[in-house]
Amino acid sequence: MASSRTPTHMAREIAEIPAVVARVLADGGPGLEAAARAIAGRRPRFVLVAARGTSDHAGLYARYLLETTIGIPVGLAAASVTTIYGARLRWDDVLVLAVSQSGAGPDVAAVVAAAREAGAPTLAVTNDPGSLLAAAAEIVLPLRAGEERAVAATKTYVASLAVVAVLAARLAEAGLNDAPRPSWAPALEALPEALEASLVASGAWLRGPGEACVAAFARAHEALVVSRGHNFATALEIALKLKETSRIFADGYSSADLLHGPVAVAGPEVPTLAFRPDGAPGSAVDEALAVAGRSGAAPWTIGGREIAGRERSLVVAPGLPEPLTPLAYVLPGFLLAEAIARARGRDPDAPPGLSKITRTR
Amino acid sequence: MASSRTPTHMAREIAEIPAVVARVLADGGPGLEAAARAIAGRRPRFVLVAARGTSDHAGLYARYLLETTIGIPVGLAAASVTTIYGARLRWDDVLVLAVSQSGAGPDVAAVVAAAREAGAPTLAVTNDPGSLLAAAAEIVLPLRAGEERAVAATKTYVASLAVVAVLAARLAEAGLNDAPRPSWAPALEALPEALEASLVASGAWLRGPGEACVAAFARAHEALVVSRGHNFATALEIALKLKETSRIFADGYSSADLLHGPVAVAGPEVPTLAFRPDGAPGSAVDEALAVAGRSGAAPWTIGGREIAGRERSLVVAPGLPEPLTPLAYVLPGFLLAEAIARARGRDPDAPPGLSKITRTR
Incomplete structure (x- = not known):
């Protein structure tokens, strides 16, 4: 990989x-x-x-x-x-x-x-x-x-x-x-230091247990990315990166929006990635993952201390206050997207049909 | 069908x-x-x-x-x-x-x-x-x-x-x-009359040239639905219906948002449906369809007078002012979603895993 x-x-x-x-x-x-x-x-x-x-x-x-x-x-x-x-x-x-x-x-x-x-x-x-x-x-x-x-x-x-x-x-x-x-x-x-630590932890994970995550997404046609609150942006951003760099039909949702219909497309063949901060937004993410799990989805989770020890999980920036976690959580997301694109034989720097500057009116 | x-x-x-x-x-x-x-x-x-x-x-x-x-x-x-x-x-x-x-x-x-x-x-x-x-x-x-x-x-x-x-x-x-x-x-x-006419035109189309549209979506794993302005809502709504009733990974976009990255997933195997009103929002939709077309997408278009005579198109409620067209355009969208679900052997009334009332916090 x-x-x-x-x-x-x-x-x-x-x-x-x-x-x-x-x-x-x-x-x-x-x-x-x-x-x-x-x-x-x-x-x-x-x-x-x-x-x-x-x-x-x-x-x-x-x-x-x-x-x-x-x-x-x-x-x-x-x-x-x-x-x-x-x-x-x-x-x-x-x-x-x-x-x-x-x-x-x-x-x-x-x-x-x-x-x-x-x-x-x-x-x-x-x-x-x-x-x-x-x-x-x-x-x-x-x-x-x-x-x-x-x-x-x-x-x-x-x-x-x-x-x-x-x-x-x-x-x-x-x-x-x-x-x-x-x-x-x-x-x-303390952000620069926390982000550096997030990159180090993410890199180590990608060379270890995260390899299976890259492999699962690299095989997929479709994917779901879920979070809630401040990290809803993280879910949308990583879903877009998977679309752009890997041509995976990846959709980002807040946990509440996922439950209002789109959870119908969850399943064992649709890899699911969750950004799951500690506290109340994290509990809301867990509820949505539980519903998706009934269709056979086995999610990968990136988040705070509360997910330590979960299967298929990565803890990053555990000391960072939740409102700042979107800066840290997106880093393993970016690294995943880059690795998945390469695993699919694509050049993440130059997706076909896209250019650096898009002018719309 | x-x-x-x-x-x-x-x-x-x-x-x-x-x-x-x-x-x-x-x-x-x-x-x-x-x-x-x-x-x-x-x-x-x-x-x-x-x-x-x-x-x-x-x-x-x-x-x-x-x-x-x-x-x-x-x-x-x-x-x-x-x-x-x-x-x-x-x-x-x-x-x-x-x-x-x-x-x-x-x-x-x-x-x-x-x-x-x-x-x-x-x-x-x-x-x-x-x-x-x-x-x-x-x-x-x-x-x-x-x-x-x-x-x-x-x-x-x-x-x-x-x-x-x-x-x-x-x-x-x-x-x-x-x-x-x-x-x-x-x-x-005049809305009730315009909506009745929209249903009649849509029904006739579905029994004729629209059968091919149903067949294309019924075969698909993924789909794109595009519009702009007042009908952006129509695109999101029909994309959600395709997810819920047919388990198709369908994404709705405004024409501008589609061009800012997601167009990377367009292609001949991804059926594309456009809601294309007359006038300025319609021209913006056409620009996005042209870009998607470079990847081989051959869109189906539902809209106003200006699309009359286009391949794979359906004109509905041609006299309705553009701000009211979302009420008329969504009707062929709903009928399509219902027909596509049945063509996929699914019951559109009871999608697995969903219920009529969703309570999120």
Whole structure:
């Protein structure tokens, strides 16, 4: 399975992630703090997130984390309302948060431009400060991830999550909606180390018991990926990576959404991967796995301390507060997707039919 | 394919849809108008939609239609923020719209209860006015669909769309956000007739050229369903029906989301179904179909006048304004799903592992 040839771009870029996140925290820190103060001063009452593809999953993380941390309602923008229907939304009191690795998508930039024109504060999280999106937004939060060469985005995804997490902590500290300082904020500093440890543990697992996981997915046509809460984004992101790099029909679900119908497709021939944090979201994931198990699904589980000793499981970043686990759990997911693609004889860096920049309207 | 045995509950319930929608318009009219006036008087600035499964797709339709009609931002609520994390959201100036056929889900009811306790106006769209959800909400909008016996919801789905459409029109007429009366509002009256015609055209097509469509999906393990804008909900809904009733791994996408990665799984062995309205959303769908076509996908298309004469196409409800087409386009989708399930030797009324009421938290 694990060949000794030159590593793929995808593998190298996954390995860079702890350093990229360290850069977001150090070099990006002052900018994020200033942005948070400026935003908090405008007292937004709602947040709309605009993004596509992998960045949409970073947006989904923002959607959960801003609600659980700041307590103001967050929605995911439907770009077509602006770009296809030309509707004019009431943007006052709305903060628009756009996420795009390339910043090149006309639809996301159009939503930001419409909101900014109406006077709403607009934030662009992007790896290209010279992009269309960066020009459209009032405040640019650079990802500082360096060039990403694999078509499947990995380091820019985790960099986006890191920017979102720091922003949420700083918005609370700046007093937005009188939110208290989140209990997980002090753990931000330890993130690079936790991510490095997550990579080491994941790599060791992939060379050991995880080989069977790679083999199961490599044989599959279809797969399910499940989580809940902050890690719902992780489930969607790894399902998309399996589609893109391995051409596996993989679907990501929250445990609740899985039970409302899609669990009908579970079965012994459909490998199932769960991201299962400790605590209440983890219990909800277990309930869904139990229902899928009645159809013969035997899940692989990545998560916190509570799954230690389970069959087919990997514990990563056991000390990390749950709201930050999406940054750590996605790493074994990425490594799995990369290894599965190679096991299927595919080049994870250049999936047929996809390109690094997708422009939709 | 089309057997002469007793029709399934699903087939009978699809046939009832025009009468159900007529009942929403006539018997439900006064209640919807009063609800709209009450809501408009509270001047909500933002809408959060709470729903699961098929009802979540009705919520997605509401999400687009309320933004294009009223112009206030709409988001889809993440129940876990309330039920798993216990976060307290700032609910003032928010309208909560909950949709649930059974009204029995604790998670949706919990979101409504939290919002109502904070003083926000709350609306419940449900087929059971005696349900947990109906008790939690300030205003109940009954679906008047009668008992639904098939596990796969069809008539309650279209009834939900009808309630949403009437509500959006009446909210505009009540002056919410100074929205103009929508140009499509006069077409509401003609809906039952348009839906009846859609059923007749779809039935004739299924007994003719559509037989090949049923056969293609009946052979498939995986499928793609695509649309854009108001009919994004239609794509998700029919993909879910194919999963539930036929155990096909079917994924629904907006044309833009499909291009941001998932198009990698398109191919000649993956039947693709597009809901393609006339005008700008239809052009966007065509762009995505062209990209999928490069991988050998040969799509089936259901839509408006502009697709007349295309190979593998069905024109339905050609006179209906685009914002109302989701009610008509979903009918051939439902009939297809029902026929495909039977062609696969499955009982569409009782998919293994699913029950009519799903309770998640």
